[in-house]
Amino acid sequence: MTVPTWVWLTTVAVLVVVILVDLFLVDHEPHAVTMREATRWVLFYMALALVFGAGVWAFAGGGYAGEFFAGYITEYSLSVDNLFIFVIIMTAFRVPAIHQHRVLLVGIVIALVMRGIFIALGAVAIARFSWVFYIFAAILLVTAYKLAREHGESDEEYRENAMLRLLRRVLPITDEYHGAKVTARIDGRRYFTPMLVVMVAIGTTDLLFALDSIPAIFGLTQEAYLVFTANAFALMGLRQLYFLLGGLLNKLVYLSYGLAVILAFIGVKLTLEALHTNDLPFINGGEPVGVPEIGIVVSLSVIVGVLAITTIASLIKVRRDPEVALPVPAGAAPDGPEVADPRDDLVEPVDGARRRG
Numbered sequence: 001m002t003v004p005t006w007v008w009l010t011t012v013a014v015l016v017v018v019i020l021v022d023l024f025l026v027d028h029e030p031h032a033v034t035m036r037e038a039t040r041w042v043l044f045y046m047a048l049a050l051v052f053g054a055g056v057w058a059f060a061g062g063g064y065a066g067e068f069f070a071g072y073i074t075e076y077s078l079s080v081d082n083l084f085i086f087v088i089i090m091t092a093f094r095v096p097a098i099h100q101h102r103v104l105l106v107g108i109v110i111a112l113v114m115r116g117i118f119i120a121l122g123a124v125a126i127a128r129f130s131w132v133f134y135i136f137a138a139i140l141l142v143t144a145y146k147l148a149r150e151h152g153e154s155d156e157e158y159r160e161n162a163m164l165r166l167l168r169r170v171l172p173i174t175d176e177y178h179g180a181k182v183t184a185r186i187d188g189r190r191y192f193t194p195m196l197v198v199m200v201a202i203g204t205t206d207l208l209f210a211l212d213s214i215p216a217i218f219g220l221t222q223e224a225y226l227v228f229t230a231n232a233f234a235l236m237g238l239r240q241l242y243f244l245l246g247g248l249l250n251k252l253v254y255l256s257y258g259l260a261v262i263l264a265f266i267g268v269k270l271t272l273e274a275l276h277t278n279d280l281p282f283i284n285g286g287e288p289v290g291v292p293e294i295g296i297v298v299s300l301s302v303i304v305g306v307l308a309i310t311t312i313a314s315l316i317k318v319r320r321d322p323e324v325a326l327p328v329p330a331g332a333a334p335d336g337p338e339v340a341d342p343r344d345d346l347v348e349p350v351d352g353a354r355r356r357g
Helices: 005-027 035-060 062-093 097-128 132-149 162-170 194-218 224-251 255-276 296-320
Strands: 183-186 189-192
Touching: 005 097, 005 224, 035 062, 035 224, 062 097, 062 194, 062 224, 062 255, 062 296, 097 132, 097 194, 097 224, 132 194, 132 255, 162 194, 194 224, 194 255, 224 296, 255 296
Parallel strands: none
Antiparallel strands: 183 189
């Protein structure tokens, strides 16, 4: 698949415009996002993905379109697992409901930029070293095992990562939020607010999840353009899904099992791909191994089928036995993300966010 530079630039420009329009429409009058509003935005971003996939089909063929849709669905489904962590972060930092959308938007933009770097490095590595598939396959199989083993075990306490700890050491940060501002002038001196900290928390936390989602999508397509756009559409719709699903997250009790099956499946697919293009001297004398390949139609069918079975089985299980529902983070509303008083612009952040001079 040959993608001219102008197509890359146009795609990035369109994504930037969409993000700016989204940011303007929501932040023009800050408010707590309602279920109806979140539903409209989720459907809008899904429609954009469908239109883009149809464009890929028209200009590059059904095979590449299938790879895009398989990658998009996989990234979106893996991102759902991130939402529970986002709820924990929002609760820990006590982000006012009227500013949660902006926090997610900026945090996800940070994540998209960082994922773009990962994707570029991954594409270069795959183009030069076919044995990278073995590494990606190992990452996915190990992750799948951990997901299945740690089913239902969620840590409700958020621990700041090294990036945030460094941020607190080098920047003066206020005790309180100042509306949606990331900086504020106090006593003639410029300070950063907890708003910056929580945005970085969202962005860097998502990057950790990318360590398995990026290898997963490379197992479905090696086209960097499709990998990037699938990630972009999945991330852009993720923040609206946060408000839409909310309290439904704890009802997806079998989600980790479903994701484990998908990651294991793609891990096996990558292993077969690695064997098919093998050049390691200690495997079959450095010659390719005649193994079957898993086509994109089979991959897409497995991914959609597993997600459908996982969701239906989860809802049936919770309906029959409500006690099996996953725990909701302390402070989070049972029906969705925590909703604060819209007039409350000054909210104490998580313990440890102290002013630093």
